[in-house]
Amino acid sequence: MAKAITNRSENYSQWYLDIVKRAGLADHSKVKGCMVIKPTGFAVWENMRDQLDRMFKETGHVNAYFPLFIPKSFLSREAEHVEGFAKECAVVTHHRLMNAPDGSGVVVDPEAKLEEELIIRPTSETIIWDTYKDWINSYRDLPLLINQWANVVRWEMRTRMFLRTAEFLWQEGHTAHATRQEAVEETLRMQQVYADFAENYMAMPVIKGIKTANERFAGADETYTIEALMQDGKALQAGTSHFLGQNFAKAFNVKFLSEENQEEYVWATSWGVSTRLLGGLIMTHSDDDGLVLPPKLAPTQVVIVPIPKPAPEIAEVADKIMAALKDKGITVKYDRDEKKRPGFKFAEHELKGIPVRLGIGKRDLEKKQVEVARRDTKEKNFVPIEGIAAYVEQLLEDIQNNLFNRAKQFREDHITKVDTFDEFKAVLKEKKEEHPESWGGGFISAHWDGTTETEIKIKELTKATIRCIPLDNEAEEGQCVLTGKPSTQRVLFAKAY
RNA sequence: CGGGGCGUGGCGCAGUCCGGUUAGCGCACCUGCUUUGGGAGCAGGGGGCCGCAGGUUCGAAUCCUGCCGCCCCGACCA
CATH class of the missing domain: 3.40.50.800 (Anticodon-binding domain)
Structure with missing residues (x-):
């Protein structure tokens, strides 16, 4: 029988698709940009979900469920947030179908237009904060630590199985706190939970970091991320944890009475990982013979x-x-x-x-x-x-460890420190035998002057973006690779999924 | 939204340029025999509104017009 899977070196993206298909993880559906997650793929997701759910509960969170539909007006309450999601929202405008007068099938009944259109949630901050307003009155109601497992829809122009689909499954945690410090701690705690999960269960090494303003979640004051490196030298944002400040509290008027009987806005976080992790899992470990699953997540070991x-x-x-x-x-x-x-x-x-x-x-x-x-x-x-x-x-334990160590070694081997823009470009232009067409270059550690302008310029010139400012960064005097302006630390650049 | 590709049994494809018996091949499937330590062999068998709608023609998978869908590459994004 013919070989089932395209070699990575021939066509990496075809290799990835072949694995998804041939290992029975998912199929393309008839609906553009959507996929059918098949029993084998879903079983892996269930293992991931169960483990994460356990970790959320261990850190004091409870599950709840909020509506799929969000009134259009909610989305426009937080200015940055709308800006971030407006371009990719599915909108429900009618609530009824009717038989077409010419007998050609069903059509939308024009009489059944909704007074206020409904948005299919691209994320649930708005509907959740509108609800929290009613739940939170006193400091005694805080912290509020809620997670939901749900599907969301983002109308993407270009999709890839698991990595980016129009509809995907995820969890989104939404918490409310009395103090800024508590909320920041929660944000970091959940980033750590994600990092632990990625490394200990998925055997996927990640770098914990902070996003730049440009890459930040719309509506967040600070976005923390875990970044992984795939076998083709491209980075994958594997999970994010956001410190939302008081932005949503102010937008939805969520206040509480403090112990001192003072009315204050609450502090918020949100954090999520999605079925995208499955894509990361595939691209971290698999080889030319097919899928490689870490024992801790394999449905059949x-x-x-x-x-x-x-x-x-x-x-x-x-x-x-x-x-x-x-x-x-x-x-x-x-x-x-x-x-x-x-x-x-x-x-x-x-x-x-x-x-x-x-x-x-x-x-x-x-x-x-x-x-x-x-x-x-x-x-x-x-x-x-x-x-x-x-x-x-x-x-099984040895395999789990070996997969992690192998992936970690690969990542360490592909973080390149550069000090000039020529070197920067050279790293990205490098070809690799294993990936003649698509080698992404890995992570590049370089000085950056801290401005969005420079970040965007570098993206235009190289397609590499700042993946994160690593949390464990050491202070180091240097000069921005592009502008030569002074910089106090290196940041990690990469081409990303 | 630009550029490219593809729609033909369950899957992968050939056939389309240049119209002409009954639409073909590989895999998978069913039956039988022989096999069996790294993707078995032989024989027999079942399965198709050739993406949809019009048109040209004695005759269309093939030519013309329109439409629909999906994939890949790019812009956007997790």
């Missing part, structure tokens, strides 16, 4: 392949191994397909990213062993059946 095909004596051993694995909380499947040959199954399970494969044949039964293959390195070993569960448990 271990697959057992009987060789050459299912047989009672193999099933008997497989049953025992499965029971032992399940005891350790490891998810395992036995491939009982009679029709497919082992070679086909090997390729198929690799394509789908299952972290560990156990092969069991008659020769193995005689030797009381199984063949253990790990997806991340493709290494194979024969391991005694006695104690196999403990071995696999350790192996």
Whole structure:
């Protein structure tokens, strides 16, 4: 059978699409810019969601649900916010269809025009703050720590599976606090939660940083971000946490009485990650043979392949191994397909990213062993059946760590310090054998004079943007790569998704 | 919104330039036999309003007009 997947070096974006399709994660839908998330893809998302949900609850948050529809007038309450989203909003104008007079099907009933048009939420700050106004009266109502799991719609001109679709799934946390400091702490706390999740579960190393004014969320005073580097040298904004100041409190008149009996505006945060993370997961670990999933998020962690095909004596051993694995909380499947040959199954399970494969044949039964293959390195070993569960448990941990370390090494290797604009451009022009067409250049660490004007100029000249000002940045005197003006620290530039 | 590409069994495509029997190929699917430690072989079989609507013609997947949809690249954005 032909190779299922385009090589990364041939066409990176086709490689990505091939993986999404062939690993059964998602399909293009008939609706432009939208996708169908298939059971396998959704199972990964569910694992991510469940883990994040647990982490949110551990940090004191509760879930709620707010409406999909937002009255148009709400959106215009916060000036910066409208500015940011107006261009990509879907609008509901009517509430009824009717049969077309000429019998050609259904048409919008012109009689059913809405008095006030409704916006399909691109994000929920406005409807939530309009609600919080009624919920918050006293300092005793604070902090209010709410998250919602929802779908949102942003009418994008150009879409890519998971990375940017017109409709996507996400969570959005919206919190209200009595003091500025508390809100800032919350913003940073959630950025840290995202970073922990990305690194410990997705095995995707991230850089924690602050966005520049130009890249900031519309309506925020400060946007904190986690930035990851994909295999093609382009950066991915993987999660954001916003300190909203009192902007929405003022726009929606949300005040509380303090302990001192003073009326004050509340301080706000919002933070979110989306199904975009799945795109990041794919592009961080996968290879030319298909998807590679970190064990902690893989819906199926271990697959057992009987060789050459299912047989009672193999099933008997497989049953025992499965029971032992399940005891350790490891998810395992036995491939009982009679029709497919082992070679086909090997390729198929690799394509789908299952972290560990156990092969069991008659020769193995005689030797009381199984063949253990790990997806991340493709290494194979024969391991005694006695104690196999403990071995696999350790192996899954090793794979998880290896994926993280490998990705982290890659990122470290692709952060380039430059001090002149020529060097800056040279890094972006570099070609790489593995990515002859599409190498993004990785992160570039450079001095910047702190102005939006310069930032935009650099973007025009190179297509690279400031991804963030790293939180752990060291102060360093220098000169802006473009203007030569004085600068106190380096920032990270990159071409981004 | 610009530039490019594509719509033909479930999937991937050929055929379209130059109209002409019954629309073909690979994969997948069904049946049987032989196979089986890295994507099996042979034989037989089922499955199509050729994106939609008009037009030209004795005859249209093929030519003409209009429309629709999707993908890729760019501007915008998470």
